[in-house]
Amino acid sequence: MSKINHDKPNEDGLQETPENRALHGLLSLMSPGEPEAIDARVQRALDSIEQNESLASSRRRMVPTLVASLAGIAAMIILLVVIYPQTESLAQAQIEISQVVQKMQANDDRWYFIEVGRMEPGSGRGLVGELYVTGEGPFLAFTYHRGMPRRPGPIIGDDGDGIWILPPDGQQVPSKAIPKMLAEIMPRVAEGGLDPATLLQLAQDDWTLHRKIINVNGRQIIRIEAISPPMLLPTRFPPKPHGPNRMQGPNREQPKPPIGPPGSLNEHVERLLIDIDPETSEFIRLEVSRKIDGIEFPGAYMLFTRDDGQRPPPGLSPGHYELGPGGRPHNPFGGQMDGGHRRFPPGRSPLGPGPNQGFMNNPF
Amino acid sequence: MPSDTAFEILIREHAAMLTAYIRAIVDDPDTVEEIFQQATITAWQRLDSFDETRPFAPWLRGIARNHMLMHFRTKGRYRRRLEGLFAERLEAQFVGVDEQLGDTYAERLSALRDCMTRLPHDNRDAVELVYLRGLERAPAADQIGVKVDTFRKRLDRGLDLLVGCMQRKEIFSGDRDEQD
Numbered sequence: 001m002s003k004i005n006h007d008k009p010n011e012d013g014l015q016e017t018p019e020n021r022a023l024h025g026l027l028s029l030m031s032p033g034e035p036e037a038i039d040a041r042v043q044r045a046l047d048s049i050e051q052n053e054s055l056a057s058s059r060r061r062m063v064p065t066l067v068a069s070l071a072g073i074a075a076m077i078i079l080l081v082v083i084y085p086q087t088e089s090l091a092q093a094q095i096e097i098s099q100v101v102q103k104m105q106a107n108d109d110r111w112y113f114i115e116v117g118r119m120e121p122g123s124g125r126g127l128v129g130e131l132y133v134t135g136e137g138p139f140l141a142f143t144y145h146r147g148m149p150r151r152p153g154p155i156i157g158d159d160g161d162g163i164w165i166l167p168p169d170g171q172q173v174p175s176k177a178i179p180k181m182l183a184e185i186m187p188r189v190a191e192g193g194l195d196p197a198t199l200l201q202l203a204q205d206d207w208t209l210h211r212k213i214i215n216v217n218g219r220q221i222i223r224i225e226a227i228s229p230p231m232l233l234p235t236r237f238p239p240k241p242h243g244p245n246r247m248q249g250p251n252r253e254q255p256k257p258p259i260g261p262p263g264s265l266n267e268h269v270e271r272l273l274i275d276i277d278p279e280t281s282e283f284i285r286l287e288v289s290r291k292i293d294g295i296e297f298p299g300a301y302m303l304f305t306r307d308d309g310q311r312p313p314p315g316l317s318p319g320h321y322e323l324g325p326g327g328r329p330h331n332p333f334g335g336q337m338d339g340g341h342r343r344f345p346p347g348r349s350p351l352g353p354g355p356n357q358g359f360m361n362n363p364f
Numbered sequence: 365m366p367s368d369t370a371f372e373i374l375i376r377e378h379a380a381m382l383t384a385y386i387r388a389i390v391d392d393p394d395t396v397e398e399i400f401q402q403a404t405i406t407a408w409q410r411l412d413s414f415d416e417t418r419p420f421a422p423w424l425r426g427i428a429r430n431h432m433l434m435h436f437r438t439k440g441r442y443r444r445r446l447e448g449l450f451a452e453r454l455e456a457q458f459v460g461v462d463e464q465l466g467d468t469y470a471e472r473l474s475a476l477r478d479c480m481t482r483l484p485h486d487n488r489d490a491v492e493l494v495y496l497r498g499l500e501r502a503p504a505a506d507q508i509g510v511k512v513d514t515f516r517k518r519l520d521r522g523l524d525l526l527v528g529c530m531q532r533k534e535i536f537s538g539d540r541d542e543q544d
Contacts, residue, residue: 018450019527019536022457025388026476027495027526029380029469041397042379045404046372052405232416233373265374265416 214275221275228270266293371411374420375404380469385425385458389432389445399435403428421462425455453537460535479529487522490515 028034214223268290275285285303289296382403386396406427407414414423429446436442444450464472480488493504505515530536 017527018445018453019457019531019538020523021388021445022384022454022536023476023523023527023530025384025386026461026473027491028387029384029473030477030496031498032496038379038383041383041400042376042404045375045401048401048405049408265420 216275223273223275226272228268230267230269232265233268268292371408374424375407377469378421378424381421381458381461382424382428386428386432388454388458389429389442395435399428399431402431406431419462422455422459425458456537457530457535460530460537464535475533475535476526476530479526479533482529483522483525486518487525490519491522491526494519 029038212223214221270288270290273285273287273289291297379400382400383396386399386403390396390399403424407424410427414420429451432442433446436446445454461469461472464475466472466474480491483491489508490504493499493507494501497504499507501515501519502512505512508515510518527536527538531538
């Protein structure tokens with residue numbers, strides 16, 4: 001629970017207007033710990049509903065949002081590779097999955113080149129970067145904008161206590177889905193999979209599955225296409241009803257055509273395209289797209305390229321990251337990254353927590 | 365009817381908005397919590413009546429407002445915030461945020477963060493100490509070495525500038541004059 005005294009704007013006679021009160025409510029979201037407090041608040045409400053309405057049976061299958069559903073992709077990949085289409089029994093599948101997980105976890109200190117972007121042709125958007133994976137969980141990903149190595153993107157990491165995202169300019173938390181997608185997927189890449197029982201639960205969610213072997217640069221690659229059943233979900237990125245966002249210039253990519261009023265429910269069908277190397281059980285490519293009310297929306301893609309032996313393992317460990325001058329994180333691409341101590345996750349700034357720190361790291 | 369899956373998604377997506385909306389009206393943290401719980405449960409119970417072609421956020425705020433009206437049947441200060449033009453204008457500010465592009469409510473508030481970065485240093489410090497650090501005014505004033513009255517003026521000015529900034533960005537409605 002936030003410690004903020006939410007009565008402050010009024011207590012000294014500040015003129016009370018609807019605008020001031022709205023601002024007060026919105027600013028209250030920016031206090032440190034507020035995201036956790038909101039999560040707890042929602043959970044209490046859902047628990048109450050569950051008690052009253054016997055929701056328990058379906059709650060485990062709730063996969064919040066397309067981005068969140070990506071968290072299970074890695075799990076599903078392993079599941080699909082190993083047991084689809086030759087699943088014989090739950091027990092047998094669990095054994096096989098466990099073997100693959102062990103194989104992947106035994107492969108410590110990985111370095112990948114990653115490329116993340118949108119699928120619109122010619123958009124030129126996207127991030128490239130390097131991903132360091134140490135052991136089973138922690139990872140650190142440096143990103144920069146494609147073709148602009150001195151324009152850094154977010155740094156994303158898992159220090160063992162949780163995932164954090166550091167914005168490139170030190171002024172706002174990344175606001176687009178890609179960093180979040182990275183954050184959702186990276187731990188799974190690092191871990192090599194999820195709990196087998198969870199995997200099986202995901203696979204039983206009525207997705208339509210196709211699996212085939214393709215040839216990519218002389219390599220035999222397993223390609224899996226997974227298509228979700230239609231789901232009623234709130235539509236993302238609703239455009240402003242009265243025209244394009246003024247912040248976007250005329251040559252910028254415009255919002256997609258409206259599917260429904262902002263926040264309304266529409267029929268979503270999600271499609272995942274996954275390439276995986278059967279030799280190493282590693283990801284090579286992952287694509288996400290979806291149809292909303294029958295309209296095809298290009299999604300995001302992510303490419304992984306492992307660089308075997310050409311770079312030494314970075315030797316990163318939980319809670320330890322390379323620091324540049326002035327306490328700034330070291331940019332492996334050569335440029336000094338801006339933002340100074342603001343770029344550190346909560347509690348990790350060498351300057352200690354300051355008044356800006358919650359603001360910088362609280363996604364609200 | 366939306367599934368329970370969709371409901372959980374909707375509630376998680378709108379939880380920050382709902383919290384902010386309730387706090388815009390109610391000052392007591394325990395009451396904020398109580399209203400949030402009541403509104404969420406009512407939303408679930410009345411999901412059948414939700415028009416799926418309409419935005420969810422105003423519908424949810426309407427439920428929360430009804431709960432607050434019942435809760436504060438006799439408290440004039442809160443009633444004033446919940447009724448008439450005040451309530452309409454308050455709703456308009458939240459609709460303005462609803463309409464911002466963003467995958468999450470936090471992203472829809474990126475303009476507010478931008479406005480904060482544009483505040484004069486003194487005013488920004490005051491806003492951050494109160495809202496980001498959760499300090500009372502006296503210790504906040506003490507921390508930056510100014511009198512409480514001075515701090516209060518800086519905070520009030522900072523909030524006023526933020527409202528103006530949000531209006532210039534056409535997120536908040538109103539006909540405020542340019543201020544900075």
